[in-house]
Structures are given as structure tokens and as C-alpha cells.
Amino acid sequence: MRKAFEYAGLTLACSLAASACSSGDSGTQTLPTSTTASTSSTASSTGITGGQGQGGSVTDGSVTGGGATDGSVTGGGATDGTTGAAATSSSTATTGSDVATGATSGAGGATSTTAATASTSTTSEPIPSGPPLAFPGAEGFGRETSGGRGGEVYHVTNLNDSGAGSLRDAVSAPNRIVVFDVGGVINITTRIVVHSNIYVAGQTAPGGGITVYGNGIALNGDSGGGNVILRYLRVRMGKNGDSGKDAVSISLGENYMFDHVSISWGRDGTLDVNGTPIDLLSFQECIVSQGINSSNHSTGGLMQPSGVDGRWSMIRSLYIDNKTRNPKARGKHEFINSVLYNWAEHGYIMGDTTSGTSEANLIGNYFIYGPSSNSDTHITGTTEFFHVYPEDNWVDSNKNGTLDGSLLTDYKTASLADSPYAYPGVGALLSAQDALSHVIEHAGASLVRDAVDELLIDQLRSYGTQGSIIDTEDDNGIAGNVGSVEPGTPPTDSDRDGMPDDWEADRGLDPSAADDTGDDDSDGYTNVEEYLSCIVGEGDC
Ligand SMILES: [Ca+2]
Ligand SMILES: [Ca+2]
Ligand SMILES: [Ca+2]
Ligand SMILES: [Ca+2]
Numbered sequence: 001m002r003k004a005f006e007y008a009g010l011t012l013a014c015s016l017a018a019s020a021c022s023s024g025d026s027g028t029q030t031l032p033t034s035t036t037a038s039t040s041s042t043a044s045s046t047g048i049t050g051g052q053g054q055g056g057s058v059t060d061g062s063v064t065g066g067g068a069t070d071g072s073v074t075g076g077g078a079t080d081g082t083t084g085a086a087a088t089s090s091s092t093a094t095t096g097s098d099v100a101t102g103a104t105s106g107a108g109g110a111t112s113t114t115a116a117t118a119s120t121s122t123t124s125e126p127i128p129s130g131p132p133l134a135f136p137g138a139e140g141f142g143r144e145t146s147g148g149r150g151g152e153v154y155h156v157t158n159l160n161d162s163g164a165g166s167l168r169d170a171v172s173a174p175n176r177i178v179v180f181d182v183g184g185v186i187n188i189t190t191r192i193v194v195h196s197n198i199y200v201a202g203q204t205a206p207g208g209g210i211t212v213y214g215n216g217i218a219l220n221g222d223s224g225g226g227n228v229i230l231r232y233l234r235v236r237m238g239k240n241g242d243s244g245k246d247a248v249s250i251s252l253g254e255n256y257m258f259d260h261v262s263i264s265w266g267r268d269g270t271l272d273v274n275g276t277p278i279d280l281l282s283f284q285e286c287i288v289s290q291g292i293n294s295s296n297h298s299t300g301g302l303m304q305p306s307g308v309d310g311r312w313s314m315i316r317s318l319y320i321d322n323k324t325r326n327p328k329a330r331g332k333h334e335f336i337n338s339v340l341y342n343w344a345e346h347g348y349i350m351g352d353t354t355s356g357t358s359e360a361n362l363i364g365n366y367f368i369y370g371p372s373s374n375s376d377t378h379i380t381g382t383t384e385f386f387h388v389y390p391e392d393n394w395v396d397s398n399k400n401g402t403l404d405g406s407l408l409t410d411y412k413t414a415s416l417a418d419s420p421y422a423y424p425g426v427g428a429l430l431s432a433q434d435a436l437s438h439v440i441e442h443a444g445a446s447l448v449r450d451a452v453d454e455l456l457i458d459q460l461r462s463y464g465t466q467g468s469i470i471d472t473e474d475d476n477g478i479a480g481n482v483g484s485v486e487p488g489t490p491p492t493d494s495d496r497d498g499m500p501d502d503w504e505a506d507r508g509l510d511p512s513a514a515d516d517t518g519d520d521d522s523d524g525y526t527n528v529e530e531y532l533s534c535i536v537g538e539g540d541c
Contacts, residue, residue: 132144132524134146134147134229134257134259134282135229135231135259135525135529135532135533135538135539136525136533136538136539137538138257138259138282138284139282139284139313139315139424139425139426139427140281140282140283140284140312140313140314140315140334140424140426141279141280141281141282141311141312141313141333141334141423141424142255142256142257142258142280142281142282142312142313143257143282143424144255144280145226145227145228145229145255145256145257145280145282146197146227146255147177147197147198147199147227147228147229147257148175148176148177148178148197148198148199148229149177149199149525149526149529150175150517150526151174151175151176151177151197151198152175152176152177153176153177153179153496153497153498153514153516153528154169154170154176154177154178154179155179155180155181155493155496155498156170156178156179156180156181156182156210157181157182158182159182159184159185159186159187160186161186161187161188161189166186167186167192167200167210167212168188168192170200171192171193171194171195171198171200172193172195173195174195174196174197174198174222175197175198176197176198176199177198177199177201177498177516177528177529177532178198178199178200178201179201179204179498179532180201180202180204180205180206180210180490181206181490182205182206182207182487182488182490183205183206183207183208183209183210183485183486183487183488184207184208184210184211184485184486184487185211185212185213185480185482185485186210186211186212186213187213187214188212188213188214188215189214189215189240190215190242191215191216191217191218191241191242191245192212192215192216192217192218193217193218193219193220193222194217194218194219194228194230195222196221196222196224196225196226196227196228196253197225197227197228198227198228198229199228199229199231199529199532200228200229200230200231200233201229201231201232201532202230202231202232202233202260202261202445203231203232203260203447203532203535203536204490204498204532204535205232205488206487206488206489206490206491207448207485207486207487207488207489208448208450208484208485208486208487208488209232209233209234209445209447209448209450209485210232210233210234210445210485211234211236211450211482211485212233212234212235212236213236213237213238213481213482214237214238214240214241215237215238215240215241215242215245216235216237216241216242216245216246216247216248216249216266217235217247217248217249218249218251219248219249219250219251219253219256220249220250220251220252220253220275221250221251221252221253221254221278222252222253225253225254225255226250226252226253226254226255226256226278227253227254227255227256228253228255228256228257229257229259230257230258230259230261231258231259231260231261231532231536232259232260232261232445232447232536233260233261233262233445234261234262234263234264234444234445234450234452234453234482235247235248235261235262235263235264236262236263236264236265236452236473236481236482237264237265237266237267237270238264238265238292238472238473238481239265239267239292239294239472239473239474241265241266241267242267243267243295244267244268244295245266245267245268246266246267246268246269246270246271246272246301247263247264247265247266247267247269247270247271248261248263248266248269248270248271248272249269249272249274250272250273250274250275250278250281250305251274251275251278252275252276252277252278253278254277254278254279254280254308255279255280255281256280256281256282257281257282257284258281258282258283258284258286259282259284259285259286260284260285260286260442260443260444260445260446260447261283261286261287261444261445262286262287262289262444262445262450262452262453263286263287263288263289264287264288264289264290264291264452264473265289265290265291265292265472265473266291266292266299266301267292267294267295267297268297268299269291269299269300269301269302269325270288270289270290270291270299270300270301270322271283271286271288271300271301271303271327272301272302273301273302273303273304273305273312274302274304274305275305275306275307276305276306276307276310277305277306277307277308277310278305278306278307278308278310279305279307279308279309279310279311280311280312281305281311281312281313282312282313282315283312283313283314283315283317284313284314284315284316284317285315285316285317285439285442285443285444285446286314286317286318286443286444287317287318287320287443287444287453287456288300288301288317288318288319288320288322288326288327289318289319289320289321289322289452289453289456290320290321290322290452290456290469290470290473290476291321291322291323291325292470292471292472292473293323293469293470293471294471294472297323298321298322298323298324298344298469298470299322299323299324299325299328300319300322300324300325300326300327300343301322301325301327301328302325302327302328302330303327303328303329303330303331303333304328304329304330304331305331306330306331306356309331309332310330310331310332310333311331311332311333311423312331312332312333312334313333313334313335313336313423313424314327314333314334314335314336314338315334315336315337315338315426316336316337316338316426316430316435316438316439316442316443317338317339317439317443318338318339318340318341318439318443318444318456318460319338319339319340319341319343319347320339320340320341320342320456320459320460320467321341321342321343321370321372321456321459321467321468321469321470322343322344322469323343323344323345323346323372323469324343324344324345324346324349325346325349326340326343326346326347326348326349327348327349328346328349328351328352328381329348329349329350329351329358329360330351330353330356330358331358331359332358332359332360332421332423333358333359333360333361333423334360334361334362334363334421334423334424334425335348335360335361335362335363335365336361336363336364336365336425336426336429337363337364337365337426337429337430337432337434337435337438337439338365338366338435338439339365339366339367339368339435339436339439339443339460340365340366340367340368340378341368341370341459341460341467342368342369342370342371342372342373342459342467342468342469343370343372343373343377343378344372344373344374344377344469345374345377346377346380346381347367347373347377347378347379347380348362348367348378348379348380349379349380349381350379350380350381350382350383350386350388350411350412350414351381351382351383351385351386352380352381352383353381353383353385354383354385355385356385357385357386357387358385358386358387359387359388359417359421360386360387360388360389360421361388361389361391361420361421361423361425362388362389362390362391362393363389363390363391363392363393363420363429364391364392364393364429364430364431364432364435365393365394365432365435366393366394366395366396366405366432366433366435366436367379367393367394367395367396367397367405367408368395368396368403368405368436368460368463368464369395369396369397369398369399369464370399370459370462370464370465370466370467371399371464371465371466371467371468372467372468372469373397373399375397378395378397378408379408379411379412379414382411382412382413382414383413383414384413384414384415385415386414386415387414387415387416387417388411388414388415388416388417389416389417389418389419389420389421390408390411390416391420392407392431392432393407393408393432394406394407394408394432394433395408396463396464398464399463399464399465400463400464400465401462401463401464401465402463403433403436403463405432439460440457440460440461443457447536448486450482450483450485451478451479451482451483451484452476452478452481452482452483455476455478491503494511494512495510495511495512495513495514496514497513497514497515497516497528498516498528498531498532499516499527499528499531500531503531503534507520507527507530508520509527515527516528521540523540525539
């Protein structure tokens with residue numbers, strides 16, 4: 001390991017409001033139409049951190065905590081019923097060749113179900129000011145996403161598609177920290193819209209964790225900004241999802257942090273970030289896999305936030321078994337310690353546009369050809385408008401079952417930068433080889449890997465001999481397509497504030513009264529956030 005450049009000269013003040021910020025690269029895009037009309041508290045975005053919600057603890061239908069009313073309002077069911085159709089942006093399902101096909105976006109409707117949570121609570125506890133990161137270990141442009149900090153704790157208590165205690169209900173109102181009392185597969189029929197100022201803490205799920213299967217999720221920056229943290233979650237869309245839609249679609253807003261998220265089987269994009277304005281995103285330890293090709297459109301996805309600077313980071317992540325767009329990359333971004341495996345037509349697409357400039361740090365990545373990969377396609381779509389600082393990127397193109405790549409030196413017609421752009425970087429930069437090992441070990445919802453990710457990692461480890469572009473998820477031959485995911489048993493949380501009794505006792509907190517929004521060690525992370533981090537071995541536990 002060696003130390004990367006970090007935080008060097010990054011202009012953090014360049015937020016949505018800063019008109020002086022230079023425009024990011026953009027393709028031909030249309031503004032997604034948001035008709036969200038929630039009257040829940042809107043935490044205004046300040047700087048790049050986004051807003052912080054405020055409130056006590058609420059469980060599915062029952063309320064805990066509370067305190068003197070201080071004027072803050074939490075997003076409850078009664079006030080959220082006006083939420084209408086939320087737009088999701090998706091590129092049109094252009095078929096066939098990807099490069100030289102201008103991506104366009106269309107706004108499609110995704111319906112948000114009405115929140116069923118009956119009660120809300122307020123609290124007078126002060127919201128800690130300023131911690132710094134989404135969680136200890138958060139990196140990249142989205143690292144200061146505050147998610148649901150200070151908001152309600154919502155317990156997901158069942159695997160239902162909708163209704164009280166469901167994931168859909170949990171994310172249907174802003175200012176929430178979502179914890180799981182059950183593990184398993186949540187089969188959804190319509191898309192889930194994730195509202196703003198939310199932390200979905202998949203790491204709290206017992207058993208085998210949470211898989212969302214059947215359709216996709218949309219994050220469209222309602223209520224004035226995205227500010228969403230998603231961790232340790234599997235989103236597997238598949239053949240029955242909405243035609244022309246993405247498994248995960250981010251179409252508006254700033255501050256998104258995805259950590260250990262496994263995303264697969266998009267019908268359009270698998271992970272698409274496409275719209276304007278979008279800014280400040282991080283994806284770390286994620287897997288973007290197996291865009292399904294039933295409409296001849298198997299893609300990893302678009303990474304083309306725009307409208308401000310469109311800044312994004314892809315860190316220690318894996319793109320695997322996507323025919324094209326691994327990803328299609330535009331804007332100001334860093335792609336660090338990540339792995340591409342078994343694309344077919346196009347690996348990393350460098351802009352593929354002459355309308356707008358991209359500036360990228362491409363550092364410590366490994367491009368590994370698989371059975372489906374056409375020759376000389378690890379990097380495509382280069383133009384002089386794509387500026388790249390490349391360092392320590394490797395390519396293994398011989399499909400011989402052994403990792404024996406060589407240093408990548410040919411960046412085709414891209415413009416080469418002599419020094420890295422002043423982007424956040426990572427705390428511990430890995431070599432490309434070590435990055436590959438790290439991805440094999442940790443990428444995706446890896447607390448417990450499911451059968452799909454196990455298959456994908458096995459393919460990667462074949463170094464060229466296994467892997468395919470699938471028509472649908474049926475092709476994997478996995479029982480139920482997503483395998484079995486154990487429900488597990490949650491720890492006892494008597495006061496329902498998101499922190500188990502035992503852990504509270506150890507920390508000197510009160511297991512019989514909600515104290516999730518406090519900050520007993522005054523480090524800026526709320527008590528419940530401390531717990532969420534401890535589960536995954538972060539912070540002061
Ligand atoms: Ca090889
Ligand atoms: Ca508790
Ligand atoms: Ca407590
Ligand atoms: Ca704290």
C-alpha cells in the first residue's frame with residue numbers, strides 16, 4: 001500500500017449553488033421531471049454535505065423516543081401521501097453498437113407508494129455539527145453525504161413489497177435511518193423510489209442480508225438534494241423489471257454514497273447516473289454486473305452526471321459481464337483500484353463524445369478479458385476531449401486462466417495529463433494486483449455473499465475462461481435466480497432506537513430509552529451511526 005494524493009486542493013465549495021463551477025461533460029440530456037410534492041421536512045442542502053434531518057425514532061407504526069417539540073417535523077405517512085410519480089431517467093435502449101451512439105435520456109414514471117407509517121415524533125436533541133464523512137472510511141466525491149443523520153430510525157420488519165414495515169415504506173419519506181430486523185429477498189413488482197436524506201443500512205440485516213429482486217430503484221433527488229447513503233444491499237432487477245429502465249437509476253441531486261452494493265440485471269443501465277444537475281457521488285466496493293441482453297442492451301451503465309461539475313468516484317469496485325458501458329464515463333471523475341472483467345463490445349468508454357470535456361484520474365485498475373470480450377476493447381470511445389491521468393493500470397488480454405497482464409500504456413486518442421487532477425483520491429492506494437485481490441475478497445454486499453456474487457467472483461477468478469453475457473437471469477441456473485438468503489435473527493432492540501440492548505449497555509447508553517440521535521462521544525456521528533459503523537468494523541467501537 002502507499003499513500004495516495006488526498007484532498008489536494010479540492011474545491012469543496014463548488015456546490016449546486018455555485019454558478020462559477022465549470023460545467024461537467026454532458027451528452028444529450030433532458031431534465032427529469034420531478035413531481036414530488038412531499039410536505040415533510042426538507043433539510044436544505046448546505047455546502048456539499050447536504051441537509052441533516054431531525055427527529056426522534058419511529059418504528060414501523062410505533063413511535064419511540066421523542067421529546068420537546070422544537071419545530072422540526074419528521075416525514076410521516078400522513079404528510080407523504082401526496083408524493084406523486086417520480087421521474088427516473090434512463091437512457092434509451094439503444095441497441096447494437098454503443099460507441100458513437102449518442103445517449104439520450106427519457107423521463108419515465110415510477111410510482112411511489114404511499115407511506116403507511118402512522119406516527120412521527122420530534123426531539124429536542126441537538127444535531128451534531130459537522131462530522132465530516134458519511135461514515136468512517138467513506139471516500140471519494142460523495143464522502144460527505146450525511147444521509148439520514150439525526151432523522152428517524154425506521155425498522156424494516158418484513159420482506160413485503162409494500163406496506164408498514166417494508167423497505168418501500170421505509171424509503172418513502174426523507175430523513176430516515178433504515179435498519180433491518182430481517183434478512184432475505186424482497187420481491188418487488190414496481191420500482192422503489194428512495195427519497196432524500198436517507199441512510200439504508202443493509203449491514204444491519206441479520207442472516208444473509210437483503211436482496212431486492214424484480215425491479216429497480218430510483219434516486220431522483222427529491223426534496224432538494226439526494227443525500228442518500230446505501231450500504232450492503234443487493235439490487236437485482238431482472239427480466240420482469242420495467243422495460244427500458246435501470247436496476248439503479250440516479251437522475252438528480254447531489255451527495256450519493258454507495259458502499260458494498262451489488263447491482264445487477266438492468267434492462268437499460270445496470271447502474272445509470274444520468275441527468276442534470278447531479279454532483280458528488282461515490283461508489284466504493286460495489287459490483288455492477290450482468291446487464292441483461294434480452295433487448296440487446298446489456299450494459300454496466302452511464303456515468304454522466306452533469307449540470308454542475310458532475311463529479312464522481314468509483315473505488316475498489318467491479319464491472320463484470322456487461323456487454324458495454326463498463327461504464328460510459330464522462331465528467332470529472334476518478335476511477336481507482338477497480339476491476340473490469342468480461343465485457344464484450346466495450347470496456348471503459350472514455351467519453352465517446354466531442355461535446356464537453358472530461359477529466360479523469362484512472363489509477364490502479366485491472367482490465368481482464370473474459371470469454372465474451374472482443375479484442376482491443378478494454379478502452380474505447382476516446383477523443384481528445386477526454387483528458388486522463390493514467391497510472392498503474394494493467395490489462396490481461398490473453399484469456400489463459402492465469403493472471404499475467406501487462407502495464408497499460410496506450411490510451412489511444414485520449415489526452416494525457418501529466419499529473420493527477422486534484423480529486424479526493426483514496427487513503428490507501430493499492431497496486432492494480434492488490435486491488436484485484438481486494439475486489440475478489442470484499443466487493444459487493446460481502447458480509448454474506450449471495451449465490452449470484454459467488455458465481456461472479458468465481459468467473460473473475462477464472463481469469464479469462466469463465467463468464468458470459470446473459471439474456472436474462474435465468475441463464476445463471478441459480479435456484480430462484482437469486483438463491484436463498486437466510487432470514488437470520490436480529491439482536492434485541494428493546495427501545496427500537498436502532499441500537500441493540502447489549503451494544504447500548506456496552507456504550508453506556510440507555511437500552512430502555514431512545515437515544516439514537518445523541519452524540520455521546522461528541523465526534524459528530526450520532527449514536528446510532530456509531531452502531532452502524534461498528535457492525536462493519538469501522539470507527540471507535
Ligand atoms: Ca491471463
Ligand atoms: Ca436500543
Ligand atoms: Ca437506547
Ligand atoms: Ca458519536
